[in-house]
Amino acid sequence: MLGGYRDRVAWVDLTSGDVAYQGIDKEDARKYIGGRGLGVKYVFDNGPQVEPFSPDNILCLMTGPLTGTDVKMSGRIAAITKSPLTGTVLDSHQGGWSGARLKWAGLDGLVFKGQSEAPVYAYVENGEVTLHDASDLWGKGTHETVEVLFARHGQGAKEAEEEIAAHKRRGDLSVMCIGPAGENLSLFGCIMNEHDRASGRGGTGAVAGSKKLKAVVIRGHRRDRPRPANEEAFREADKAALAQIMDERVVTSPRKGGGSVYGTNVLMNMVNAIGAMPTRNSQGTYFGPHEAISGERIRETILVNDPTCHACPVACKKEVEITEGPYKGLHMESVEYESAWAFGANCDNSDAASIAKMIDQCNDLGFDTIEMGNVLSMYMEATQKGYVEDHGPGLAWGDHTAMVALIPKIAAREGVGDLLAEGTERAAKEFGHPEIAMTVKGMAIPAYDPRGIKGMGIGYATSNRGACHLRGYTPAAEVIANVLGPAELTDPLEWKGKGELAVIFQNVHTMTDCLNICKFSTFAESLDSFAAQFSAVTGLTYTADDLLKVGERVYNLERYYNNLAGLREGSDYLPERFLKEPATGPGSEGQVCELDQMLVEYYQVRGWINGVVSEEKLEELEII
Numbered sequence: 001m002l003g004g005y006r007d008r009v010a011w012v013d014l015t016s017g018d019v020a021y022q023g024i025d026k027e028d029a030r031k032y033i034g035g036r037g038l039g040v041k042y043v044f045d046n047g048p049q050v051e052p053f054s055p056d057n058i059l060c061l062m063t064g065p066l067t068g069t070d071v072k073m074s075g076r077i078a079a080i081t082k083s084p085l086t087g088t089v090l091d092s093h094q095g096g097w098s099g100a101r102l103k104w105a106g107l108d109g110l111v112f113k114g115q116s117e118a119p120v121y122a123y124v125e126n127g128e129v130t131l132h133d134a135s136d137l138w139g140k141g142t143h144e145t146v147e148v149l150f151a152r153h154g155q156g157a158k159e160a161e162e163e164i165a166a167h168k169r170r171g172d173l174s175v176m177c178i179g180p181a182g183e184n185l186s187l188f189g190c191i192m193n194e195h196d197r198a199s200g201r202g203g204t205g206a207v208a209g210s211k212k213l214k215a216v217v218i219r220g221h222r223r224d225r226p227r228p229a230n231e232e233a234f235r236e237a238d239k240a241a242l243a244q245i246m247d248e249r250v251v252t253s254p255r256k257g258g259g260s261v262y263g264t265n266v267l268m269n270m271v272n273a274i275g276a277m278p279t280r281n282s283q284g285t286y287f288g289p290h291e292a293i294s295g296e297r298i299r300e301t302i303l304v305n306d307p308t309c310h311a312c313p314v315a316c317k318k319e320v321e322i323t324e325g326p327y328k329g330l331h332m333e334s335v336e337y338e339s340a341w342a343f344g345a346n347c348d349n350s351d352a353a354s355i356a357k358m359i360d361q362c363n364d365l366g367f368d369t370i371e372m373g374n375v376l377s378m379y380m381e382a383t384q385k386g387y388v389e390d391h392g393p394g395l396a397w398g399d400h401t402a403m404v405a406l407i408p409k410i411a412a413r414e415g416v417g418d419l420l421a422e423g424t425e426r427a428a429k430e431f432g433h434p435e436i437a438m439t440v441k442g443m444a445i446p447a448y449d450p451r452g453i454k455g456m457g458i459g460y461a462t463s464n465r466g467a468c469h470l471r472g473y474t475p476a477a478e479v480i481a482n483v484l485g486p487a488e489l490t491d492p493l494e495w496k497g498k499g500e501l502a503v504i505f506q507n508v509h510t511m512t513d514c515l516n517i518c519k520f521s522t523f524a525e526s527l528d529s530f531a532a533q534f535s536a537v538t539g540l541t542y543t544a545d546d547l548l549k550v551g552e553r554v555y556n557l558e559r560y561y562n563n564l565a566g567l568r569e570g571s572d573y574l575p576e577r578f579l580k581e582p583a584t585g586p587g588s589e590g591q592v593c594e595l596d597q598m599l600v601e602y603y604q605v606r607g608w609i610n611g612v613v614s615e616e617k618l619e620e621l622e623i624i
């Protein structure tokens with residue numbers, strides 16, 4: 001087999017309890033590499049018509065060939081399935097150590113199918129998977145679940161506590177698990193890893209919950225990491241990659257770049273300054289008290305640690321401790337940008353401690369923070385406009401006490417929580433006002449208003465998993481480049497060229513998701529750097545263009561899946577608010593998003609017909 005792979009994927013049938021082990025098809029590895037690519041191929045082969053909560057749906061937890069090696073930022077793991085929130089193919093990624101440990105434990109991936117009668121967890125060691133009763137864990141939050149499983153499979157309770165305190169940097173165990181949100185089939189229940197890393201978007205945790213899969217425990221030793229096929233070439237490639245990451249002009253530079261010093265929340269002031277901050281459920285584009293919840297202010301006031309992931313010198317995670325007020329005593333990770341926005345500007349809340357509290361609640365209950373922030377802001381707008389009627393007491397803008405009280409009720413599906421657990425779009429429809437759901441394909445938007453950053457408009461609309469910034473992160477060229485990096489800035493208010501820009505970023509990020517390395521790497525490293533590292537580890541010879549072709553192929557395979565699942569012409573859209581209600585804040589005043597024009601350009605570059613991938617394109621990319 002090629003370097004970097006274990007050539008072993010465990011297919012776990014939760015109905016029968018049987019586990020089968022299969023190698024990785026060489027042709028699949030060539031065309032789809034690993035991580036997101038292989039997972040999407042498995043989900044595609046399983047059939048696009050499958051019901052997300054059916055036992056026939058599969059849930060893949062996949063690594064790539066670089067995962068767990070000494071390649072920088074290579075500790076990630078991808079969850080791929082059919083989404084219950086969007087009905088699309090879904091990939092969602094986590095940092096930490098679980099991906100690395102799965103590889104060290106002798107597997108490239110786990111594929112769960114079927115449905116257990118009683119709750120179970122999977123234990124992975126030495127390339128083998130065993131299933132265990134999880135009845136005693138069902139109903140517990142993710143934090144307690146991790147502690148119980150660490151105590152059960154670790155060296156003992158005391159060591160387990162030390163492991164947790166040290167964020168699993170020592171020792172050999174990782175735990176991935178779901179909380180009550182996934183158990184109760186909230187459509188935005190996620191899978192958590194360690195304590196605070198999430199495959200946040202699209203309902204991976206709900207799919208696990210439908211299968212009664214509570215957790216995956218992985219024991220793997222770093223000494224068992226895969227070695228590069230070409231050690232000498234790897235040393236050279238690794239040195240060059242590290243130099244790019246350390247470059248003081250880029251955001252990744254340890255303890256110097258904005259992404260390292262302040263984490264992703266360095267974006268709060270930057271995005272607000274250009275009038276691209278969705279505020280009050282996108283009724284506005286500028287948040288006055290932005291500084292109070294910015295990465296800079298959090299560093300000054302409540303930050304206590306900068307945790308990191310496997311093989312990452314950037315350490316973008318931000319751990320905080322609250323020492324006063326109603327949330328005193330809270331110690332949590334991580335106040336990152338999307339979540340700070342979701343519970344902050346989006347809900348007209350400038351109380352940083354309450355934001356930390358709500359992120360921690362979501363981590364423990366197993367919720368996607370972005371969707372939760374949108375559910376709450378949509379409920380607030382419904383309250384403001386008198387749409388709530390008999391759906392609970394409503395929620396006032398910025399009332400963080402009520403927000404904190406409501407979140408556990410959504411997990412328990414109690415009262416109005418039962419409706420809100422269905423996600424932003426379904427709940428807004430139930431209120432009779434679908435126009436207040438800021439969603440695409442059923443998934444709510446993240447923290448960039450497409451009236452102020454046009455690339456995000458075309459990006460949200462054409463993302464294969466619903467409104468998402470991470471499918472193609474155009475703000476890297478529209479917002480960050482002029483402030484923190486050496487590259488030239490592209491005007492965020494210009495729509496021309498953004499169709500092509502979105503395609504480029506989507507292909508690049510799909511490719512890094514197949515390699516399974518953190519997207520932060522793309523803020524620093526060149527495409528040639530990825531090609532050199534991939535070639536040295538696997539022993540294949542891939543150029544940057546070869547890797548980009550894989551990204552394009554996987555993006556088209558996802559689109560083909562969605563087309564076959566029923567998402568065809570007209571499924572690339574934005575909420576009308578972004579097209580018809582001009583922005584009012586400084587930086588983007590008077591702007592709307594020119595989606596139609598950008599879609600023409602985008603489809604031309606993609607070679608798609610109104611969002612439907614053509615047979616010629618599928619043949620060109622060797623998909624059919």
Ligand code: SF4
Binds near residue numbers: 095309314315316518
């Ligand atoms: S940049 Fe942040 S998320 Fe990415 S690997 Fe490093 S610590 Fe983890």
